[in-house]
Amino acid sequence: MKKVSFGEMRCSLARSLEIIGDWWSPLIIRDIYLGLVRFDDIALNLGISRNLLTLRLRHLVDGGALRRTAYQERPVRFDYQLTEAGEELVPIILALTAWGDRWAQPAEGQPIRFLHKTCGCTLTPKIACSACGDEVKASDVRALPGLGGAARPGTMVLAKRLAQATRA
Amino acid sequence: MKKVSFGEMRCSLARSLEIIGDWWSPLIIRDIYLGLVRFDDIALNLGISRNLLTLRLRHLVDGGALRRTAYQERPVRFDYQLTEAGEELVPIILALTAWGDRWAQPAEGQPIRFLHKTCGCTLTPKIACSACGDEVKASDVRALPGLGGAARPGTMVLAKRLAQATRA
DNA sequence: CATCATAGTTCAATGATTGAACCTACTGCC
DNA sequence: GGCAGTAGGTTCAATCATTGAACTATGATG
Numbered sequence: 135m136k137k138v139s140f141g142e143m144r145c146s147l148a149r150s151l152e153i154i155g156d157w158w159s160p161l162i163i164r165d166i167y168l169g170l171v172r173f174d175d176i177a178l179n180l181g182i183s184r185n186l187l188t189l190r191l192r193h194l195v196d197g198g199a200l201r202r203t204a205y206q207e208r209p210v211r212f213d214y215q216l217t218e219a220g221e222e223l224v225p226i227i228l229a230l231t232a233w234g235d236r237w238a239q240p241a242e243g244q245p246i247r248f249l250h251k252t253c254g255c256t257l258t259p260k261i262a263c264s265a266c267g268d269e270v271k272a273s274d275v276r277a278l279p280g281l282g283g284a285a286r287p288g289t290m291v292l293a294k295r296l297a298q299a300t301r302a
Numbered sequence: 303m304k305k306v307s308f309g310e311m312r313c314s315l316a317r318s319l320e321i322i323g324d325w326w327s328p329l330i331i332r333d334i335y336l337g338l339v340r341f342d343d344i345a346l347n348l349g350i351s352r353n354l355l356t357l358r359l360r361h362l363v364d365g366g367a368l369r370r371t372a373y374q375e376r377p378v379r380f381d382y383q384l385t386e387a388g389e390e391l392v393p394i395i396l397a398l399t400a401w402g403d404r405w406a407q408p409a410e411g412q413p414i415r416f417l418h419k420t421c422g423c424t425l426t427p428k429i430a431c432s433a434c435g436d437e438v439k440a441s442d443v444r445a446l447p448g449l450g451g452a453a454r455p456g457t458m459v460l461a462k463r464l465a466q467a468t469r470a
Numbered sequence: 471c472a473t474c475a476t477a478g479t480t481c482a483a484t485g486a487t488t489g490a491a492c493c494t495a496c497t498g499c500c
Numbered sequence: 501g502g503c504a505g506t507a508g509g510t511t512c513a514a515t516c517a518t519t520g521a522a523c524t525a526t527g528a529t530g
Contacts, residue, residue, distance in 0.1 A: 136325055137485060137519055138349065144413045146402030147332055147395065153406065157304055157323045161456070164315055168445055169467075170459060173508050181306065181455035183488050188509065198405060209496040211507060216440070219405040224440035225429035226397045227315065233394065234314030237366060237387040238321065243449035245312045245457065246464070251442050253434035261393035262430040262437075266421035269430075272384070272392035274419050277336055281411035287349035288329070289413065291338060296414070299337075305488055305516065341477050351519050356478065377526040379476055 143288030153197035158182055158190050160227050163199065163216070167224050171213040199223060229259040311456030321365035326350055326358050328395050331367065331384070335392050339381040367391060397427045 140148035140155065154160055158180065165176050177187050191214060194200040199220035205213050216224070228248060235244050248257040261270045268274075279296040286293075308316035308323070322328055326348065333344050345355050359382060362368040367388035373381050384392070396416060403412050416425040429438045436442075447464040454461075 136517095140325070144408050144410060145329075146407065146413060147399040148329060148402075149406040149408065150398045150402035151325055151328060155325045155328065157308065157319055160319060160323065161313075161316060165460065167440060168460060169463060174506085175459050177508095179457065179459035181458065183490095184508090185489095185510070185512095186487060189486095209494085209507075211496095212509095219401075221440040222401060222404070224443075225438045226394060226401065228438065228443065229394045229397065229429055230318045231315040233387075233390060234316075234318035236390070238317040239314065240312050240317065242312060245314060245448050247446045247448045249444040249446055250431045250433065250436075250438065251444055252436055253431060255431070255433035257438065257443060258432040259429045259438055260432045261397055261427045262435075263418045263421060263423070264426040264428045264437075265418065265423035267430075267435065268418075268420055269432075270393045270396065270418065270425065270427055272335060272389040275392075275396065275425060276417040276419055278415045278417055280413050280415045284410070284413070289347065290349065291343050291347040292333065292336060295337060304486095342475085345477095351521095352477090353479070353481095353520095354518060357517095377476075377528085379526095380478095 138287070140288065142286075144284050144286050145288045148288045153194065153199060154223065156190070158186070159194060160230070162187075162190055162194065163220060163223055164227055164231075166200065166214050166216055166220075167227075171215065173212070173214075176214075194220075225259060228257065229261060232259050306455070308456065310454075312454050313456045316456050321362065321367060322391065324358070326354070327362060328398065330355075330358055330362065331388060331391055332395055332399075334368065334382050334384055334388075335395075339383065341380075344382075362388075393427060396425065397429060400427050
């Protein structure tokens with residue numbers, strides 16, 4: 135996967151990235167979400183090498199984002215489905231897609247549009263605060279040290295800085 | 303960086319991932335957002351090797367997420383700031399952090415909390431539809447082919463499937 | 471004059487990723 | 501009965517990315 139493991143870092147972002155933080159995993163999850171649930175379909179669609187796809191799928195299953203189920207016996211054939219955790223990743227991936235539309239759009243135009251079924255509009259995802267419902271902007275947020283904070287790789291300098299900023 | 307380039311894919315998600323889709327970039331952006339704007343601070347905080355940090359920072363600057371500015375002359379010293387595009391990445395990263403809190407939390411508890419200054423609550427980011435304001439769930443969204451859709455690596459099978467599903 | 475600080479660069483060793491070929495059931499057709 | 505086709509992988513060598521450690525350059529400070 136990579137040389138340094140993020141799993142040990144005391145940082146929720148790093149732990150998310152440990153599961154879906156490589157180049158292919160978000161694309162794999164998007165494909166499965168869009169109905170490409172079989173090994174060969176995903177491999178062909180993405181152009182990923184087959185052994186790496188095996189690795190990634192296994193890692194996503196182990197990480198709790200995917201479920202591997204047999205859709206037939208004799209011969210046994212498997213496909214992949216999103217778990218609850220995996221489904222909660224989808225809106226985040228949509229938000230990232232929207233960022234790409236806005237800041238790195240291909241010359242040919244938006245490749246895929248998303249329809250929000252409940253309101254009928256073309257979806258533009260925004261990140262909102264679940265408490266007040268307002269859109270969250272970088273400048274409206276302040277970081278505070280949590281209970282599990284510690285000076286370790288991943289939060290080496292940060293833990294100290296946050297503690298200082300909070301005292302001041 | 304990697305062997306296959308996503309930049310050529312006609313897929314906004316792939317284009318986003320081309321810029322921030324590796325293991326380190328989201329962590330780098332978070333660090334800069336939290337005030338770790340200097341090379342040595344980031345290197346120490348994350349434990350990333352210095353040559354790779356150089357590469358990643360350069361890539362993020364080229365991709366438009368970061369800006370490199372001299373904060374002093376003699377000797378010239380640089381630090382890194384988020385651009386507008388980079389700031390719009392922050393809420394997405396917070397959403398990913400929240401996912402990690404929910405599905406892969408360390409035993410010690412949440413390492414960092416985020417305060418939403420405008421409402422005073424601890425922030426739990428949700429993805430919402432900008433049109434109706436409702437929270438977006440995977441099941442409420444339907445994908446439609448956009449103008450730039452095409453059968454290429456990254457959307458090889460998908461483009462056909464979407465076109466079929468739309469006709470039906 | 472020596473030491474420290476900052477923002478990197480260079481290089482060998484190690485690990486991840488690719489692409490192509492192979493494998494193991496089965497099914498369907500002649 | 502034999503042969504091609506389908507699906508979900510595995511195996512292997514070659515290539516590329518990443519690591520870790522040492523080094524550079526420019527100046528400030530004692």
